[in-house]
Amino acid sequence: MMMQAASPYDTKTTDLAKLVVADENSVFEIRGKISQLLTLLGYDSFHTAYISTLFSDICREILSSQASPITVGIHSSSKPYFLKFSFSLRPSGNLERRIECFFDEVEKSSKSKKNLIQVFLKFDQDSHSKRILKEIQDVLSFRSKEELYRELEKTYTQLNASKKMAQLEKMSAVGTLSAGIAHELNNPLMGILNFVQYCIKHTPQEDKRHAILEDAKHEALRCVELIQNLLSFSRLEEGVPEDFVTEDVSVVPIVDEVLKLLLYRIEKEKVRVVRDKSTQVTASVNRNQIKQVLLNVVSNALDAMKTTQKKILEISIAREENTVSIMTTDTGMGISPESMVRIFDPFFTTKPVGQGTGLGLSICQNIIEKHSGEIKVSSKKGLGATFDIRLPLIRSENA
Amino acid sequence: MPKKVLVIDDESAVRKSFVLALEDVCEVETAESGEEGIKKAKQKFDIIFCDLKMPGLSGVETVRLIRKKDKKTPIFIVTAFSKSFTDDLKQLQNDKIEFQLMSKPLPSEQIVAVVEGVFGGMVS
Numbered sequence: 001m002m003m004q005a006a007s008p009y010d011t012k013t014t015d016l017a018k019l020v021v022a023d024e025n026s027v028f029e030i031r032g033k034i035s036q037l038l039t040l041l042g043y044d045s046f047h048t049a050y051i052s053t054l055f056s057d058i059c060r061e062i063l064s065s066q067a068s069p070i071t072v073g074i075h076s077s078s079k080p081y082f083l084k085f086s087f088s089l090r091p092s093g094n095l096e097r098r099i100e101c102f103f104d105e106v107e108k109s110s111k112s113k114k115n116l117i118q119v120f121l122k123f124d125q126d127s128h129s130k131r132i133l134k135e136i137q138d139v140l141s142f143r144s145k146e147e148l149y150r151e152l153e154k155t156y157t158q159l160n161a162s163k164k165m166a167q168l169e170k171m172s173a174v175g176t177l178s179a180g181i182a183h184e185l186n187n188p189l190m191g192i193l194n195f196v197q198y199c200i201k202h203t204p205q206e207d208k209r210h211a212i213l214e215d216a217k218h219e220a221l222r223c224v225e226l227i228q229n230l231l232s233f234s235r236l237e238e239g240v241p242e243d244f245v246t247e248d249v250s251v252v253p254i255v256d257e258v259l260k261l262l263l264y265r266i267e268k269e270k271v272r273v274v275r276d277k278s279t280q281v282t283a284s285v286n287r288n289q290i291k292q293v294l295l296n297v298v299s300n301a302l303d304a305m306k307t308t309q310k311k312i313l314e315i316s317i318a319r320e321e322n323t324v325s326i327m328t329t330d331t332g333m334g335i336s337p338e339s340m341v342r343i344f345d346p347f348f349t350t351k352p353v354g355q356g357t358g359l360g361l362s363i364c365q366n367i368i369e370k371h372s373g374e375i376k377v378s379s380k381k382g383l384g385a386t387f388d389i390r391l392p393l394i395r396s397e398n399a
Numbered sequence: 400m401p402k403k404v405l406v407i408d409d410e411s412a413v414r415k416s417f418v419l420a421l422e423d424v425c426e427v428e429t430a431e432s433g434e435e436g437i438k439k440a441k442q443k444f445d446i447i448f449c450d451l452k453m454p455g456l457s458g459v460e461t462v463r464l465i466r467k468k469d470k471k472t473p474i475f476i477v478t479a480f481s482k483s484f485t486d487d488l489k490q491l492q493n494d495k496i497e498f499q500l501m502s503k504p505l506p507s508e509q510i511v512a513v514v515e516g517v518f519g520g521m522v523s
Contacts, residue, residue: 182479183452183479186479186503186504187408187410187412187413187503187504188410188412189504190412190413190416190503190504190505191410191411191412191413191415191416192412193416193504193506193507194412194415194416194417194419194420194505194506194507194510195415195416195419197419197420197506197507197508198419198420198507201507221506224504224506227479227504228502231479
């Protein structure tokens with residue numbers, strides 16, 4: 001991407017600005033001015049940012065090797081969007097070295113509509129300039145667009161990995177905490193439940209206290225359910241082998257079973273279920289756990305469509321190389337971006353108090369990860385949500 | 400002869416739960432610790448319920464000691480499953496020591512159902 005030869009743009013140029021760059025602050029200032037200039041000349045935001053960053057990097061590089069101010073000239077060539085920078089160096093005495101950078105938009109290729117930027121450098125042939133050139137090359141090559149993308153991609157992957165780590169740590173902390181709480185609450189709760197049941201047994205039905213005791217029992221049972229959820233969550237977290245055995249399971253019948261379990265709700269809430277049963281896939285999974293996941297995801301979809309007019313639940317199964325993808329799409333209220341970030345967090349729920357523990361999807365994610373699979377969600381607020389569950393067709397040995 | 404059940408649990412709420420649930424079903428004897436449970440288990444009981452996590456002797460150790468002398472009485476380990484005991488429970492199973500697991504919290508109808516099931520020969 002770099003050329004030492006004279007640039008093809010030695011056409012007549014117009015001076016746009018001459019700037020003295022003395023220190024870090026002036027680099028910063030000039031970077032701003034250049035951005036403005038580029039915008040004025042019609043460069044888009046990506047190129048503006050790219051060129052001005054590149055430019056300030058070069059300035060810094062030269063400054064650090066010179067320890068004296070440099071003069072930067074900015075010229076425009078005959079092409080309206082073509083800019084040329086020249087750096088004048090006065091390291092010692094009166095000798096002036098010139099380094100010229102050209103930023104140009106290469107002809108749009110017929111295949112990709114993306115603009116590419118090429119950088120050309122022209123400079124004196126003395127050794128000092130060569131050294132600086134090398135340094136600039138380092139900067140430039142580091143900043144080449146491909147590199148930039150690669151860097152970005154790498155950062156993105158790292159970010160994802162660390163996010164995943166953070167999530168795992170959070171989950172394990174919550175797992176330990178919830179197990180602790182659940183264990184501690186278990187015994188007193190068993191007492192409360194049984195004491196209330198005893199009182200119910202010994203209170204005549206016509207006594208108005210009977211109904212109140214029934215309420216108390218109902219509430220206690222709600223706590224029991226919560227505790228059992230917590231325990232099953234922490235059991236997954238702690239990795240207690242709830243006999244994690246996998247078997248070859250045909251996926252379509254599992255979905256059938258889950259829909260059968262929810263048939264009452266589906267009919268009552270008048271939800272139209274659209275199925276694609278054409279893909280017959282067998283996956284090596286723990287049947288009950290996968291059923292639990294699907295039950296959760298589908299119930300959530302039904303919950304999401306409670307208030308919407310359109311009630312369509314689409315379930316499709318697709319086979320891709322080594323994975324099977326089970327995709328559910330609803331026409332519910334969708335998930336807001338704020339909720340999206342926390343959707344798999346334990347105890348995160350948008351459901352009214354008492355209607356959700358916020359553990360469902362957390363447990364799902366846990367189960368799917370145990371299967372070395374992946375669960376993804378996409379949604380637009382107001383436009384429904386799609387859950388994509390991917391499971392490996394053959395479970396890897398170390399899973 | 401009336402049927403007798405032994406409940407070993409350090410939590411009084413749990414012991415009381417069994418007593419209340421079974422008041423019309425059978426006699427209930429309670430023990431606050433594994434040690435006390437082993438002493439009481441020298442008498443004849445029809446069912447023994449034993450907590451898992453107790454100070455002093457744990458449920459696993461208690462059951463092991465009871466089983467040394469008594470191979471027949473159905474023993475239920477009542478637990479909320481905790482990781483620290485999974486291996487112990489497995490070991491117990493591997494050593495062919497007979498017991499069954501029940502998960503807490505138990506509502507009264509479940510306690511009654513299990514006890515009546517054993518008495519009726521449905522569960523052993």
